[in-house]
């Protein structure tokens with residue numbers, strides 16, 4: 001059994017995780033729709049032997065674009081561009097199970113897998129924000145449980161389509177393919193009756209067997225969905241205890257689906273602000289913070305909590321009680337409230353602690369301090385690695401690759417070379433066998 005290896009992705013949030021990152025002199029405000037920016041960041045991550053780049057996404061303008069750059073270009077197109085300009089780095093794109101069709105998603109990610117030599121991953125999200133729902137004829141997000149029920153069936157169909165070709169897809173001059181009954185996917189109110197396709201995917205099997213399935217959403221429904229289908233999860237954890245508890249829970253749930261616990265790579269988010277000294281790192285954090293308008297932070301916090309911003313008084317604690325809105329992003333809601341309640345923070349102190357974010361942990365320090373923290377979480381079993389969110393891109397990632405990665409490598413925690421060529425190889429995941437493999441392939445004329 002090879003020793004456990006640390007896994008690192010970069011969550012490529014356009015100019016960086018800080019809402020003010022685009023305002024720094026060495027940042028390009030247009031980076032969020034500059035494909036060259038994504039390619040440059042991916043090449044830095046590849047130089048650092050990272051597992052993957054990760055693109056969050058939702059099909060809407062769902063941030064205050066009067067204050068900051070925002071998630072914009074369609075992720076699989078960006079990833080295809082990166083695929084053509086890199087050789088090893090994994091390519092994970094976030095695509096909603098609520099506002100798409102299984103056939104198109106299966107086809108897109110298997111095509112990306114062929115285009116990249118087996119490096120694609122699909123982050124399956126249910127998309128909680130109301131802005132997206134309005135772009136698809138709905139007046140609000142689907143109810144939380146309904147979103148996840150659909151996500152489970154949607155993913156079941158996508159996986160069946162991934163498997164709809166035998167591994168040896170071309171036997172002689174005939175393609176062996178399988179028909180997939182996709183009629184059981186939930187109808188969505190605005191789409192009327194069941195929609196279904198009854199044909200195999202029209203793309204031969206992915207070079208890595210299947211694109212890797214990733215998930216993000218730590219509510220009870222989210223964990224159940226992840227336990228059933230995810231091979232990697234992007235999580236939110238503020239302490240080693242929280243991380244260990246989540247990992248234990250998820251692995252127990254996976255066992256109930258007869259999946260081994262180590263078949264899921266657990267990657268909490270980690271925002272990084274690095275300085276050659278602690279004081280320099282703190283100065284960098286202060287500079288970024290001073291450039292975040294307080295109105296933006298209040299609006300963002302109100303959005304996470306799904307409350308009226310006027311209920312947030314800067315020098316008072318959060319309203320109490322603060323009910324969990326049924327349709328919120330439960331993970332970010334709870335993560336944010338936990339930070340506030342644990343530290344007995346006023347709203348002003350909370351938004352400073354969040355750094356304009358949604359509750360992910362932020363670490364500010366020297367390369368050694370950051371490597372120590374990563375090692376502690378990894379060895380405690382609180383994380384298999386991290387979805388890194390550098391404060392500013394590309395400079396924050398460059399500093400991480402040049403100063404923190406060598407420390408992790410010198411400690412034997414992180415790869416010094418890619419051992420394989422696919423995303424599965426990087427994550428240490430098995431190549432899945434097609435669910436149809438045991439049956440003799442029907443031969444359909446090519």
Ligand SMILES: Cc1cc2nc3c(=O)[nH]c(=O)nc-3n(C[C@H](O)[C@H](O)[C@H](O)COP(=O)(O)O)c2cc1C
Nearest residue numbers: 056057125126127128216217218219222329330331
């Ligand atoms: C760490 C993390 C990252 C997420 N990223 C996205 C994203 O990029 N796009 C999206 O539509 N939803 C995203 N979500 C939301 C969830 O995928 C999902 O839509 C859900 O409703 C919120 O999850 P939860 O209620 O299980 O916490 C993210 C959730 C978490 C916890």
